[in-house]
Amino acid sequence: xxxxxxxxxxxxxxxxxxxxxxxxxxxLGEGKALTKALDAIARQPDEADRITRTLFVGLAMVESCAxxxxxxxxxxxxxxxxxxxxx
Amino acid sequence: MDIDHxxxxxxxxxxxxxxxxxxLVTWGIMVVLTTVSWLGTRRLRDRPxxxxxxxxxxxxLVEGVMRELTPLSPRHFLPLIGTLAIFLVASSSVxxxxxxxxxxxxINTTTALAxxxxxxVHYFGLRFAxxxxxxxxxxxxxxxxxxxxxxxxLTRTLALAVRLFGNSLSGEVIAAILLxxxxxxxxxxxQIFGLLIGLIQAYVFSILTMVYIVAGLxxxxxxxDAKGGLT
Numbered sequence: 001x002x003x004x005x006x007x008x009x010x011x012x013x014x015x016x017x018x019x020x021x022x023x024x025x026x027x028l029g030e031g032k033a034l035t036k037a038l039d040a041i042a043r044q045p046d047e048a049d050r051i052t053r054t055l056f057v058g059l060a061m062v063e064s065c066a067x068x069x070x071x072x073x074x075x076x077x078x079x080x081x082x083x084x085x086x087x
Numbered sequence: 088m089d090i091d092h093x094x095x096x097x098x099x100x101x102x103x104x105x106x107x108x109x110x111l112v113t114w115g116i117m118v119v120l121t122t123v124s125w126l127g128t129r130r131l132r133d134r135p136x137x138x139x140x141x142x143x144x145x146x147x148l149v150e151g152v153m154r155e156l157t158p159l160s161p162r163h164f165l166p167l168i169g170t171l172a173i174f175l176v177a178s179s180s181v182x183x184x185x186x187x188x189x190x191x192x193x194i195n196t197t198t199a200l201a202x203x204x205x206x207x208v209h210y211f212g213l214r215f216a217x218x219x220x221x222x223x224x225x226x227x228x229x230x231x232x233x234x235x236x237x238x239x240x241l242t243r244t245l246a247l248a249v250r251l252f253g254n255s256l257s258g259e260v261i262a263a264i265l266l267x268x269x270x271x272x273x274x275x276x277x278q279i280f281g282l283l284i285g286l287i288q289a290y291v292f293s294i295l296t297m298v299y300i301v302a303g304l305x306x307x308x309x310x311x312d313a314k315g316g317l318t
Binding site: 056067070071 | 094152155246249250252253254256257260287288290291294295298
């Protein structure tokens with residue numbers, strides 16, 4: 001295999017792996033947070049507005065983890081800096 | 088249809104500076120929002136017309152959300168937060184028009200917004216909490232946490248920019264991939280989902296800005312001003 005082929009193959013594999021691993025943990029965490037929020041809303045329906053707002057902010061925080069993985073995967077796929085080293 | 092269309096592209100050069108299509112769309116949004124606001128507020132009346140009514144409803148919505156977050160009057164922060172919220176809602180809604188992508192899918196746009204947020208946190212902190220109280224927020228609960236507070240200040244700005252950018256760009260990329268697989272009608276539900284994500288991200292961006300500003304105020308309480316009102 002040529003050098004470019006190796007780099008491209010490893011990049012594709014790594015991009016898929018990045019988003020796979022990076023998706024697992026935040027989705028588990030978000031599911032957990034959502035369950036708790038639903039529990040809390042079922043117990044105190046009056047506080048639903050405040051709980052929902054806090055939930056959204058928290059989910060966005062958790063989700064930024066997955067977004068980092070996504071950005072790195074996109075960089076590997078579409079703007080790979082290592083390919084420039086070869087040419 | 089190529090997936091490269093999902094990414095921002097350089098449209099033309101202005102005095103040697105490359106202008107991307109996201110900048111053009113941003114200018115368009117600015118023109119539309121300014122024109123609508125100008126038309127709506129040209130003749131303010133007690134019995135508002137349809138445009139003034141819609142503008143007032145939007146502002147009161149933002150103000151109501153802000154009021155629950157801060158003990159101070161939300162009027163101080165309304166210009167910044169309201170502008171951010173309205174601009175982000177507009178820029179995520181504009182992507183449903185075919186051929187136009189959301190300006191927030193360019194990391195330069197979101198970084199610019201995050202830098203504005205970064206400086207306004209310091210501005211509002213110094214203005215309302217005073218230098219002493221504001222600087223003390225960096226050494227609470229102990230001075231050992233000073234480096235972490237400084238790092239946190241920087242990383243949350245980065246996170247603000249990358250979160251908005253990643254969410255918008257992923258929506259566009261998914262739409263482009265679906266468009267390659269199935270040309271007609273299939274991408275529509277994904278577009279609607281992307282619109283929902285965009286609106287949630289606009290909400291989250293504005294709320295986080297407000298939360299950061301309130302954290303920078305370091306628990307300042309409202310004081311009576313000369314007219315006896317709370318500021």
